[in-house]
Structure formats: structure tokens, C-alpha cells
Amino acid sequence: MYYQKDITRGVDGTFMWLMEEIGELASALRGDDRENLAEEFADVIAWLATIANVAEVDLNAALVAKYGSGCPGCNRLVCECPNSEKP
Amino acid sequence: MYYQKDITRGVDGTFMWLMEEIGELASALRGDDRENLAEEFADVIAWLATIANVAEVDLNAALVAKYGSGCPGCNRLVCECPNSEKP
Numbered sequence: 636m637y638y639q640k641d642i643t644r645g646v647d648g649t650f651m652w653l654m655e656e657i658g659e660l661a662s663a664l665r666g667d668d669r670e671n672l673a674e675e676f677a678d679v680i681a682w683l684a685t686i687a688n689v690a691e692v693d694l695n696a697a698l699v700a701k702y703g704s705g706c707p708g709c710n711r712l713v714c715e716c717p718n719s720e721k722p
Numbered sequence: 723m724y725y726q727k728d729i730t731r732g733v734d735g736t737f738m739w740l741m742e743e744i745g746e747l748a749s750a751l752r753g754d755d756r757e758n759l760a761e762e763f764a765d766v767i768a769w770l771a772t773i774a775n776v777a778e779v780d781l782n783a784a785l786v787a788k789y790g791s792g793c794p795g796c797n798r799l800v801c802e803c804p805n806s807e808k809p
Contacts, residue, residue, distance in 0.1 A: 646751055650748065650751070653744075654744075657740075657741075657744065661737065664733055664737065664773070664777060669779075672777065672779055673779050673780070673783070673784035673787065673788075674784065674787075674788050676770065676773075676774055676779055676781055676784045676785075677781075677784040677785045677787065677788035677789060678788070679770060680767070680770065680781070680784075680785055681785075681788075681789060683763065683766060683767065683770075686751070686763075687763055690751060690759065692756075692759055692760050692763055693760070694763055694764075694767070696760070697760035697761065697763045697764040697767075698763075698764045698767055698768075700760065700761075700764065701760075701761050701764035701765070701768075702764060702768060
């Protein structure tokens with residue numbers, strides 16, 4: 636949707652937009668506007684996908700590779716790692 | 723996969739983990755390890771989905787609502803908004 640603009644801007648510039656949306660998400664999480672909160676989640680995902688495109692990373696493949704077979708730590712579909720481990 | 727742990731931790735605690743992964747992503751974007759970069763993207767998405775679960779937001783629905791019909795600004799599938807606008 637925005638590929639040409641994204642490539643022109645590059646990874647770093649795009650990352651700045653991601654950070655702006657992360658801030659808006661943090662703010663929305665403190666409020667009660669559910670519709671705005673949903674929009675901010677969508678915006679963060681959109682910018683993440685944008686950076687992945689500019690960095691030429693296949694986001695779907697990345698997700699399946701890391702989480703497709705259950706928890707990377709204990710391999711269960713419902714995680715059984717000890718609480719002290721990074722979740 | 724991690725729901726019980728996530729609910730116990732809550733939104734704010736989970737947001738801290740998201741920020742940690744965002745930092746790891748920024749670092750990976752500066753390096754050449756493509757496999758690690760893909761993993762970091764997967765981790766960020768995973769944590770974002772986690773926060774959405776804890777905040778009871780349907781992430782799929784949020785994405786479709788905001789971007790399902792093309793650019794929210796100009797409604798085209800390939801964006802034609804002026805460059806001065808927030809992309």
C-alpha cells in the first residue's frame with residue numbers, strides 16, 4: 636500500500652514512525668476509548684510490517700519459524716516454562 | 723500459549739517486555755544476522771498480540787477495520803496521500 640514511500644524513507648525513518656505509534660499505543664492503553672485502542676494496535680502492526688518490507692524480511696515466515704510449533708522454550712502449546720525464564 | 727502468565731503480569735508488565743523486544747529489533751536491524759532479525763520481528767508481534775489479549779482487543783478485527791479497505795487517508799490500495807501527511 637505504501638511501499639514506494641517506505642523504500643524512499645528507509646529503515647531508520649520508518650522505525651521512527653513505529654516508535655511514534657508505540658507511544659500512541661501506550662497512551663491509548665491508559666484510556667477508555669476502545670475504538671481508538673484497536674486503531675493504535677492496527678497502526679503498530681502496520682508499521683512493523685512496513686519495516687519488515689523495507690528490511691526484506693518475510694513476517695509470516697518469521698512468525699511460523701519461531702512460534703509455529705509451540706513455545707520456543709518448552710515446546711508446549713500452553714507454555715510450561717518456569718516463571719523465572721524470559722516468557 | 724502464555725495466557726495465564728500474561729493475565730497475571732497485566733498490561734503494564736507486558737508492555738515492558740514489548741519494549742525490550744523493540745530494542746532487540748532496533749539492534750538486529752543494524753546487524754547482518756538475517757535469522758536473528760526475523761526472530762526479533764516474530765518476538766515483537768508475539769508481544770503485541772499478548773498485550774492485545776490482556777487488553778481484550780481483537781487484533782485481527784482491528785487490522786481489518788483500519789486497513790481492510792485500502793489507505794485510511796486516500797482509500798486507495800496503493801496510497802496516493804501527499805508526502806507531507808502522516809503516512
